[in-house]
Amino acid sequence: MKKDSSYSDHIKHYQLDGEFYDFFSPDKFMLQEIRRRYQQVFRLFPVKKRHSILEIGSGGGFAIEQLKNIQPLFFPMDIPSVNLNTMRSNAPFSIYPASADAYQLPFKSASFDLVLLLEVIEHLENPQIVLEEVHRVLKQHGKIIVSVPYKEKITYQICIHCNQPTPTHSHLHSFDKNKLAKSLSSTGFMPLKIVKNCNKIPNRLHFNLIARKLPFPVWKFIDTLFNTIIDKPISLISVGQKQK
Numbered sequence: 001m002k003k004d005s006s007y008s009d010h011i012k013h014y015q016l017d018g019e020f021y022d023f024f025s026p027d028k029f030m031l032q033e034i035r036r037r038y039q040q041v042f043r044l045f046p047v048k049k050r051h052s053i054l055e056i057g058s059g060g061g062f063a064i065e066q067l068k069n070i071q072p073l074f075f076p077m078d079i080p081s082v083n084l085n086t087m088r089s090n091a092p093f094s095i096y097p098a099s100a101d102a103y104q105l106p107f108k109s110a111s112f113d114l115v116l117l118l119e120v121i122e123h124l125e126n127p128q129i130v131l132e133e134v135h136r137v138l139k140q141h142g143k144i145i146v147s148v149p150y151k152e153k154i155t156y157q158i159c160i161h162c163n164q165p166t167p168t169h170s171h172l173h174s175f176d177k178n179k180l181a182k183s184l185s186s187t188g189f190m191p192l193k194i195v196k197n198c199n200k201i202p203n204r205l206h207f208n209l210i211a212r213k214l215p216f217p218v219w220k221f222i223d224t225l226f227n228t229i230i231d232k233p234i235s236l237i238s239v240g241q242k243q244k
Helices: 010-020 028-044 063-067 081-090 127-137 177-185 200-204 216-229
Strands: 052-056 073-078 112-118 138-149 156-158 165-167 189-199 233-242
Touching (some): 073 081, 112 127, 127 138, 177 233, 200 216
Parallel strands (some): 052 073
16 A cells, blocks of 8 residues: 655645644643653743744643743644634633745744744655744744654554545654754754653553652653653653744
């Protein structure tokens, strides 16, 4: 069976995802993975109230939990508007949702201090185009933070919407540290740091669920120890800085 990773209407696919998948209620194990990811992200970039932040592929709006005490200018962006409407209704501070396509960002150049692409670029047929758009909308020396699954093996399933072969979880690309750094540097970013996050072994042993009340620095120390001994993080998180 031919594996076709070219989509004629990706917007329609993601609108359907918004109707069929509940982004706001992940299972209890995924919830802890997401929570620790955002905690790591906002330690790589300590947010101030004056900052303007764009999150591309904002999903269930989990960034809001980390931002609610600071209340920066936050622009969650996704294709399914149903998610964005729910997010705006439930947010504890004013946010500015945008339903748009990452390949053509509807923002002026040099608009944002930080752009987030968390578990997004592995879904994109042409990540470089989106990274170039992010470069355009970032302020000079603004930051991009990208997270991706680590060394994922791409497999295929049959899409229930179009009955065509489609990658599992809609993941088209697999990344290691070198490939992620190259993706950033080739589109005008200086990679500043790449960290491994949420080791698979303690995660499978339900440690992240058991340790959900541990302060992030304590949890991170344990997670780093596991990642040093066993190279099986769930994701890589990289921060890059816009260059001229």
